[in-house]
Amino acid sequence: MALDLGIAEAIDNHGIAMTLSQLQSTLSLPTTKKPHLHRLLRMLTHVGFLVEQGTGVGTEAIYDLTPMSCHVLRKEETFNMFSLIQSQLDFIMVKPSLHLGDWFKQDDQQKPFEMAHSCSFWEMTNKNPNFNKMFNDAMERTNRKYVNAFINNVSDVFKGVHSLVDVGGGTGALSKGIAENFPHVECTVLDLPQVIHSIPNDGPVSVKFVSGDMFTFIPPADVVVLKWILHDWCDEDCIKILRRCKEAIPSNEAGGKVIVIEKVIGTASTEACHETHLLNDMLMLTAFTGTERDELQWKKLFSDAGFSSYQIILAMGTESVIEIYS
Numbered sequence: 001m002a003l004d005l006g007i008a009e010a011i012d013n014h015g016i017a018m019t020l021s022q023l024q025s026t027l028s029l030p031t032t033k034k035p036h037l038h039r040l041l042r043m044l045t046h047v048g049f050l051v052e053q054g055t056g057v058g059t060e061a062i063y064d065l066t067p068m069s070c071h072v073l074r075k076e077e078t079f080n081m082f083s084l085i086q087s088q089l090d091f092i093m094v095k096p097s098l099h100l101g102d103w104f105k106q107d108d109q110q111k112p113f114e115m116a117h118s119c120s121f122w123e124m125t126n127k128n129p130n131f132n133k134m135f136n137d138a139m140e141r142t143n144r145k146y147v148n149a150f151i152n153n154v155s156d157v158f159k160g161v162h163s164l165v166d167v168g169g170g171t172g173a174l175s176k177g178i179a180e181n182f183p184h185v186e187c188t189v190l191d192l193p194q195v196i197h198s199i200p201n202d203g204p205v206s207v208k209f210v211s212g213d214m215f216t217f218i219p220p221a222d223v224v225v226l227k228w229i230l231h232d233w234c235d236e237d238c239i240k241i242l243r244r245c246k247e248a249i250p251s252n253e254a255g256g257k258v259i260v261i262e263k264v265i266g267t268a269s270t271e272a273c274h275e276t277h278l279l280n281d282m283l284m285l286t287a288f289t290g291t292e293r294d295e296l297q298w299k300k301l302f303s304d305a306g307f308s309s310y311q312i313i314l315a316m317g318t319e320s321v322i323e324i325y326s
């Protein structure tokens with residue numbers, strides 16, 4: 001509702017905090033809705049989407065943005081969660097939550113998403129081009145932050161690296177960013193056919209796109225990147241994926257490594273980040289076989305897949321960048 005109305009954008013465009021009256025007029029809402037807008041703003045303030053200032057006697061409250069609302073501004077240069085949240089609010093994503101109660105009561109392997117739609121999430125992206133596009137676009141828009149982090153915080157990460165494969169790399173935003181800023185790295189994106197075939201064939205190509213199944217084959221490279229892949233899958237499937245990654249890279253001594261970008265539960269710097277971890281874990285419960293993991297769970301997974309060691313090289317907001325070595 002807050003996204004539909006464009007509340008955060010109105011305040012951002014205004015440049016400073018806004019009163020209820022200013023918001024009602026800027027959003028072009030009928031005056032009859034002003035008291036109800038007040039109720040909505042009060043609730044959005046309570047959940048931390050807005051902050052209310054200046055509530056002195058006789059003065060109108062003013063509403064300002066918080067870090068949470070800044071994340072949903074439709075600005076390319078910021079960490080943009082707008083499209084991702086919009087896709088999570090699509091009925092295809094909301095309907096499975098209505099099956100969660102029944103799912104808990106049954107000793108059944110079928111996920112709530114499958115109970116709602118009679119297909120898995122990835123079968124849905126395959127058979128529904130609109131949903132596929134909405135999801136891939138949403139993922140694409142979250143990547144600028146990680147490109148910037150590689151450039152500004154851990155630029156040594158690609159020292160001596162000649163090739164990289166971004167497994168489940170979607171439409172290639174992360175790989176394109178790496179290829180542009182680390183031109184000595186030849187980047188390949190591996191993803192499902194419905195993703196690779198949806199990518200327009202226009203403009204100069206800085207990365208190679210390969211359609212395939214990460215459970216079957218991962219093209220060889222010095223580095224394999226897995227961003228937001230493993231949290232979708234149960235331990236058994238993660239081990240299969242990680243073993244394929246291990247086969248694709250050279251030895252540790254020869255510079256081979258896997259870079260995992262995921263949440264590490266328990267390391268969140270703020271309460272808001274911890275909330276994101278827990279909410280995302282509910283998404284995993286509803287739509288996938290995966291889970292958000294703490295450091296001990298990650299450590300066990302890497303070890304069970306045959307890797308000798310790992311290092312968390314960067315923790316930023318909700319996400320951590322983990323290097324794992326064979």
Ligand SMILES: C[S@@+](CC[C@H](N)C(=O)[O-])C[C@H]1O[C@@H](n2cnc3c(N)ncnc32)[C@H](O)[C@@H]1O
Nearest residue numbers: 139140168169170191192195212213214227228
């Ligand atoms: C959560 S998205 C992450 C996309 C991208 N890494 C990012 O963070 O922007 C998971 C990706 O894994 C891909 N995927 C799912 N199953 C796959 C498989 N068996 N083989 C290759 N890619 C797969 C999906 O199509 C999707 O692009």
Ligand SMILES: O=c1cc(-c2ccc(O)cc2)oc2c(O)c(O)ccc12
Nearest residue numbers: 084088228229231232276280283318
């Ligand atoms: O809808 C989502 C959202 C995420 C997600 C949200 C917040 C984060 O900090 C990281 C990831 O991840 C998803 C995902 O992995 C997927 O396969 C489908 C949907 C989503």
